[in-house]
Amino acid sequence: MILPSSFYDQDTIATARGLLGCSLVHAEGNETTTGMIVETEAYPRRDPAAHSFHGRTDANSVLFGPPGHAHLFFVYGMHWCMNVVTGTDEGERGAVFLRALEPVKGVPVMQERRGTHELRLLCSGPGRLTQALGITGEFNGVPLNSGPLRISSRRSVFGSHTVEESMIVQTTRVGIAKAREQPYRFYLKGNPHVSRKAGLAHRKISENGPEGI
DNA sequence: GTACTGATTTTCT
């Protein structure tokens, strides 16, 4: 039931949609934490908002490697966020950003790591889900079809292919400054663990340059 | 319920 590496070697949008309903598993020792992916964002290689857009650096080198591997990056001085490396139609790499999970297994461990018992607050956000599953920068570059970090395929989350498509909401991405209008965010309709209902970031963007120097 | 702010550090357009 583990997704084969070939799954990730496809268009980034298709991968972002296909990962909804799949399970992210961190199994190490006797502590296993699992969450169903309920919210993703696509970052195609040529997207100005993609971390790989300006070329390869030390921090993003995994994004230029083979599909099906985890890319971890640190944001805002305190949070780890996780990408999955994909392929694209042009044979270049893209990334799927994991934004939210529905806790499935190891809830007590997640509650301890997150410092809260509220189920809604365990994995409903990119920084929260990595903390809940104990995923940090040491997982940067690991494969997702073997080892402690894996993604397994959908079970019976969707009744059929047609139902599946109707359960996916497509909207704009969160928290980015560039290419805000691109509808590259996907989530499962009605799922309470989705990080936000609205598509646009809640924080205002400065519109006409600096105003108070 | 919405709106704003501070925390904190890695990275380099």
Next chain:
DNA sequence: GAAAATCAGTACC
């Protein structure tokens, strides 16, 4: 030096 694919807490309606 400034920006960053965020979160939690506070204030106010």
